[in-house]
Amino acid sequence: MTDSTISHDKLARRGLLFILSSPSGAGKTTISRMLLGADEEIKLSVSATTRPPRPGEIDGVHYYFVDDAEFDRMVEEDDFYEWAPVFGHRYGTPKGRIRGALKEGQDFLFDIDWQGTQQLYQKDQQDVVRVFILPPSIAELERRLRSRGTDADDVIAARMERARAEISHWDAYDYVVINENVNACFAKVREILDAERMKRQRQTGLIPFVRELMN
Numbered sequence: 001m002t003d004s005t006i007s008h009d010k011l012a013r014r015g016l017l018f019i020l021s022s023p024s025g026a027g028k029t030t031i032s033r034m035l036l037g038a039d040e041e042i043k044l045s046v047s048a049t050t051r052p053p054r055p056g057e058i059d060g061v062h063y064y065f066v067d068d069a070e071f072d073r074m075v076e077e078d079d080f081y082e083w084a085p086v087f088g089h090r091y092g093t094p095k096g097r098i099r100g101a102l103k104e105g106q107d108f109l110f111d112i113d114w115q116g117t118q119q120l121y122q123k124d125q126q127d128v129v130r131v132f133i134l135p136p137s138i139a140e141l142e143r144r145l146r147s148r149g150t151d152a153d154d155v156i157a158a159r160m161e162r163a164r165a166e167i168s169h170w171d172a173y174d175y176v177v178i179n180e181n182v183n184a185c186f187a188k189v190r191e192i193l194d195a196e197r198m199k200r201q202r203q204t205g206l207i208p209f210v211r212e213l214m215n
Ligand SMILES: Nc1nc2c(ncn2[C@@H]2O[C@H](COP(=O)(O)OP(=O)(O)O)[C@@H](O)[C@H]2O)c(=O)[nH]1
Pocket: 021, 022, 023, 024, 025, 029, 047, 048, 051, 082, 083, 084, 086, 091, 092, 093, 111, 112, 113, 115, 116, 117
């Protein structure tokens, strides 16, 4: 091996847009937080929302909490990759510097619904990886929503009503994972991420590496 040999561990690659969606309460926020805590190469795409913060949610970390007027202004100024109404509030993905960062190998995690997933996929098919999380049963979904303790009864009823509609979009995703045991589900999501990172077309460093091998 010569000094010029490219390190296999450091091959350049393009970043990816890793989307986690699920019916509300199935566990995507839990899995997202586990992933962000365990993997330094992925960064959360922080959405803007007009929904009020839940206890423990921090502005700029979990969401950018904005009022209707600010959201209108962001729409007018074309600040969003995509946005959608969900549960009577609006949610949007700010453009930020995603495109430039992707080229530098930065991965982004998106906790967005099926509408946002479709819009992102239409804009950037090559970089998007779509993962859908299902609950083990409808009864367990309701139990989780109640145990979270963040929503009033009428909000829980609305989320349950919507869950069936959300589940109907399962087949617009690349991967579907059932979240029965949270650690098992997390392990599967990590495997998907690891495998997707190794896809040949993302590994921009492979061409010079292989060229060197063949010389
Ligand atoms: N389209 C879109 N959906 C989003 C965005 N941010 C969050 N969501 C979705 O909005 C829904 C409601 O989110 P939230 O109020 O945090 O409740 P959750 O269902 O408990 O996660 C979830 O399905 C999220 O995935 C966004 O930027 N765009």
